[in-house]
Amino acid sequence: MTVTSQRPALVDLVRTIVVVLLAVLQIVVSALAGTGGVGEPIGVVARDYATPLLAAGWAFAIWAPIYAGFLAYAVYQALPGQRGRQIHREIGWWLAVSAVLNAGWVLSFGAGWLPLAELMILALLVALAVVFGRLTRQPAESVLERVVLRGTVALYTGWVSFATALGTAATGVWVGLPGTGALAAIAAVVVLLAVAVIASWVVLSGTAVVGYAFAAVWAAAGIALNDPPAGVVVAGAIAIVVVIAATTRRLTTAGNPMRAAWG
Structure with a gap:
């Protein structure tokens, strides 16, 4: 076997190991930040700079299912039969970057460096959008992939879409x-x-929309039920209705409802 033919396999192996390590790292960083082990807990800092967009x-x-799903994907893509698949080559490094950005956001927000945290979460949204977009190009090969990859990325992207607005x-x-x-x-x-309009557009044009829509509705509900001004409560309710309506339309008009729903 030549060096040239060995190189893709080596690159695939390195990528899978990096994704696994970073999946664990972001969970550790989040756990430390959540307990005040590194900087202030995220919730404390958020309340220090409270706005009507603060979620309950x-x-x-x-974040629990997002982190669990990311870790499950990291294990899945490291399986011998998965490492060389084109889909993982297209999104693996982007997901690795997303893990770094997530950890960076947690650390900078907990330290009170909100402008840096804002840059981190904006970059995180871009990375996830790239992955989400690339996943729409081809269907999943199994139910497992729909759950640990498509479902996780959709849920993650939907939540970060709203979290970016909260951070801003x-x-x-x-x-x-x-x-x-x-x-x-x-x-x-x-x-x-x-944000609700943008989320609805994503739902109407993408796949794995159930996870994305759930996260969007969850975020809007978290804002609306956190005792904000009346106008924000109404806007949150409208956002929920609009996203659900867009999701229903997508699922009832898609040529392949299963793919539209779960990727």
């Missing part, structure tokens, strides 16, 4: 913009409805 504490429980609002308070009052409430309504 229970909403952040969605908190960063605004950090730089001196008002976090309360009529102006903050109006801005929150506009942002929430804009």
Whole structure:
């Protein structure tokens, strides 16, 4: 066997190991940050820079299935029969980058460096959007892949789509913009409805939309039920209805409803 023919296999092996290590790393960083072992807990910092877009504490429980799904995918893509698949070659390094960005976001937000955290989460959204987009090009090969890859990426992307808006609002308070009052409430309504429209467009044009839509609805509910101004509650309710309506339309008009729903 020549060096040239060995190289793809070696690159695949390195990629799979990196993804596994980073999947574990982001869980460790999140656990340390959540207990105050590294910086302040995320929730504490978020409340220090509260805005009408602050989600209720229970909403952040969605990170548990996201991290679990990411770890499950890391193990799945490391299996001997999976390492050389083209789909993993197209998205593996992007997911590795997403893990680094996630850990960086957690650390910078916990340290109170909100502008840096904002850059991290924006880059994270871009990385996930690339992966989500590439997964729409080809169907899953098994139910397992639908669950640990398509489902995880869809859920993750949907949540980060809204989390980016929440982070942007908190960063605004950090730089001196008002976090309360009529102006903050109006801005929150506009942002929430804009994110809902974008989420609906993604649902109408993508695959694995159930996971994405669930995360979007979960985030909107977390905001609306966190005792914000009345306008934000109404906007949150509208966002939920719009995303659910778009999801229903996508699933009933898709040529392959199973693929549209689960990837």
